[in-house]
Amino acid sequence: xxxxxxxxxxxxxxxxxxxxxxxxxxxxxxxxxxxxxxxxxxxxxxxxxxxxxxxxxxxxxxxxxxxxxxxxxxxxxxxxxxxxxxxxxxxxxxxxxxxxxxxxxxxxxxxxxxxxxxxxxxxxxxxxxxxxxxxxxxxxxxxxxxxxxxxxxxxxxxxxxxxxxxxxxxxxxxxxxxxxxxxxxxxxxxxxxxxxxxxxxxxxxxxxxxxxxxxxxxxxxxxxxxxxxxxxxxxxxxxxxxxxxxxxxxxxxxxxxxxxxxxxxxxxxxxxxxxxxxxxxxxxxxxxxxxxxxxxxxxxxxxxxxxxxxxxxxxxxxxxxxxxxxxxxxxxxxxxxxxxxxxxx
Amino acid sequence: xxxxxxxxxxxxxxxxxxxxxxxxxxxxxxxxxxxxxxxxxxxxxxxxxxxxxxxxxxxxxxxxxxxxxxxxxxxxxxxxxxxxxxxxxxxxxxxxxxxxxxxxxxxxxxxxxxxxxxxxxxxxxxxxxxxxxxxxxxxxxxxxxxxxxxxxxxxxxxxxxxxxxxxxxxxxxxxxxxxxxxxxxxxxxxxxxxxxxxxxxxxxxxxxxxxxxxxxxxxxxxxxxxxxxxxxxxxxxxxxxxxxxxxxxxxxxxxxxxxxxxxxxxxxxxxxxxxxxxxxxxxxxxxxxxxxxxxxxxxxxxxxxxxxxxxxxxxxxxxxxxxxxxxxxxxxxxxxxxxxxxxxx
DNA sequence: TTGAAAGCGCTAACAG
DNA sequence: CTGTTAGCGCTTTCAA
Numbered sequence: 245x246x247x248x249x250x251x252x253x254x255x256x257x258x259x260x261x262x263x264x265x266x267x268x269x270x271x272x273x274x275x276x277x278x279x280x281x282x283x284x285x286x287x288x289x290x291x292x293x294x295x296x297x298x299x300x301x302x303x304x305x306x307x308x309x310x311x312x313x314x315x316x317x318x319x320x321x322x323x324x325x326x327x328x329x330x331x332x333x334x335x336x337x338x339x340x341x342x343x344x345x346x347x348x349x350x351x352x353x354x355x356x357x358x359x360x361x362x363x364x365x366x367x368x369x370x371x372x373x374x375x376x377x378x379x380x381x382x383x384x385x386x387x388x389x390x391x392x393x394x395x396x397x398x399x400x401x402x403x404x405x406x407x408x409x410x411x412x413x414x415x416x417x418x419x420x421x422x423x424x425x426x427x428x429x430x431x432x433x434x435x436x437x438x439x440x441x442x443x444x445x446x447x448x449x450x451x452x453x454x455x456x457x458x459x460x461x462x463x464x465x466x467x468x469x470x471x472x473x474x475x476x477x478x479x480x481x482x483x484x485x486x487x488x489x490x491x492x493x494x495x496x497x498x499x500x501x502x503x504x505x506x507x508x509x510x511x512x513x514x515x516x517x518x519x520x521x522x523x524x525x526x527x528x529x530x531x532x533x534x535x536x537x538x539x540x541x542x543x544x545x546x547x548x549x550x551x552x553x554x555x556x557x558x559x560x561x562x563x564x565x566x567x568x569x570x571x572x573x574x575x576x577x578x579x580x581x582x583x584x585x586x587x588x589x
Numbered sequence: 590x591x592x593x594x595x596x597x598x599x600x601x602x603x604x605x606x607x608x609x610x611x612x613x614x615x616x617x618x619x620x621x622x623x624x625x626x627x628x629x630x631x632x633x634x635x636x637x638x639x640x641x642x643x644x645x646x647x648x649x650x651x652x653x654x655x656x657x658x659x660x661x662x663x664x665x666x667x668x669x670x671x672x673x674x675x676x677x678x679x680x681x682x683x684x685x686x687x688x689x690x691x692x693x694x695x696x697x698x699x700x701x702x703x704x705x706x707x708x709x710x711x712x713x714x715x716x717x718x719x720x721x722x723x724x725x726x727x728x729x730x731x732x733x734x735x736x737x738x739x740x741x742x743x744x745x746x747x748x749x750x751x752x753x754x755x756x757x758x759x760x761x762x763x764x765x766x767x768x769x770x771x772x773x774x775x776x777x778x779x780x781x782x783x784x785x786x787x788x789x790x791x792x793x794x795x796x797x798x799x800x801x802x803x804x805x806x807x808x809x810x811x812x813x814x815x816x817x818x819x820x821x822x823x824x825x826x827x828x829x830x831x832x833x834x835x836x837x838x839x840x841x842x843x844x845x846x847x848x849x850x851x852x853x854x855x856x857x858x859x860x861x862x863x864x865x866x867x868x869x870x871x872x873x874x875x876x877x878x879x880x881x882x883x884x885x886x887x888x889x890x891x892x893x894x895x896x897x898x899x900x901x902x903x904x905x906x907x908x909x910x911x912x913x914x915x916x917x918x919x920x921x922x923x924x925x926x927x928x929x930x931x932x933x934x
Numbered sequence: 935t936t937g938a939a940a941g942c943g944c945t946a947a948c949a950g
Numbered sequence: 951c952t953g954t955t956a957g958c959g960c961t962t963t964c965a966a
Contacts (some may be wrong), residue, residue, distance in 0.1 A: 304713040306959030307651045330669035368649040477881025497829045507881045536822025651943030654958045
């Protein structure tokens, strides 16, 4: 059976088609379509009309190759199911909106190897900049970024060494501040509930800072519980139950994020545990969801929107790496005491 | 003040550099890097070593232009803050993972104009396919998709006319099924709480189907309440309160999504309203969060993961548009009665 | 204000 | 198994 060659009758349109349809050189068409250089109104109108009629869509691949510039910003984050990251994205999009730059999102699932792959893939499109979460990367990833010749912004965390610029908060300090507030409120037998993900360095740093803060007051974490996967709200419930059944004497639980904290809170309300007198609770992130709970959980805002905005501003305002030295922007999270920490005594 | 020309000493590496470093032709280097064609192990090793040593990152812009193929799939969704969409994305990523195709996400904020812009932008990168939410688009957007010469999959909704392929559920039917279940359970004075977004066609269709289902039993929506923006959980509380204070005689509330439904549920629990005897409740989507609530909210699963998977499979398995006719895959959402609808009588 | 020529960095197609 | 040649569709640069 002979193979019939498929004639591609649907070749997509090129500048040349618009040029022919409008009787204007390709170069001028290109100028019109990009709003570059002076073109007479008459010519401009003819070109625009022809392009619209034909349904021409420019080819950015060719454009990017010729101009050596691409209006893409690579944004690499660990996850989309943790609402924190979509919020950072919102901040980034807001700022990039009116710069002609476009964010392109890659997700790593908290895997350094996956991060390396995604980064490689994205760099191969020669973006104008990279924004990525965290300061911990494989050596290869660091090397790629250092050699890319474009601005790199590491976000969400400032506790460590940056490749170029960095925008975020100190999670270590956030944990410590929370510990101090708790101790000041008179809590003494303190437990921790968190995620098990070995690569969530920010959660780890918060816990370390927290433990350190307790240590300053001569206290320590009495017990802790870790999880991975599943509904965070449900896990919060379950782990709180497990922790309290093991250590009914605890008077405070610090959660590594608001979702599991909310689960713990709902559990306590169910069981009639007196919050915050008998047991205090606190989470982290300041997620919107908390507003809808029966009792407002204590938390600390991670400045997600602001982090996104500042990172995008750096990319938008900077030429190639090295043009200006990397910036370091540390934001300060606010403690929102809510109703689950009793007043300091 | 004279402008000092910035010498770009950091030119990024090209195939030629690898070619020179390894003493092998550019073409062969290209073959090695893409795993195409036969190359001797010795040559391959030399090339790989040179590429790695130099830190070469291929230029996909040039590659795409030369090969006329790009391994990108445009995914266009209304929002990232509604957890539904990240879940669809997960399904898409899962399938694309081992096809060499890469999803690129664009967000429209439920604006048809923005959708058109995003689509245009994405098509200008000549992706291998497009997956986008919904069946309602501007005429220009439809035209672009019809002319793109690549597979297009519209997802999440099947109530309408598709450009090419479609994968989703019938929201109209989902609403109707819920109405029937509620009527069968003996509820008679029914209210609705939903989003105001004029462009959330799926929510609209659910409500229409719901009203239609009630009509079949000679019933109608007694009252309704709409919102936009803010914490969905909190809005659910507030709107439930507003609705019930206006119509304390209602015996059921249908929510347009699980988040506001959960808010309503928490409100009822707070107020000691007897659910489901005195008042029944139901939401929509089957979000994971519900597992953590004190009482399981009735809902209907929107098959988000499955929708994403099937859509990606269509793109991955298909050549240019027209090669095969568009597919139509309608999934059937399950009613999950939870604990907020009383048993049918 | 407009046009012509020369690539951008890579790969398809063919030749050896 | 390896190399050569000729573009891909656009923009840069220079000339008119």
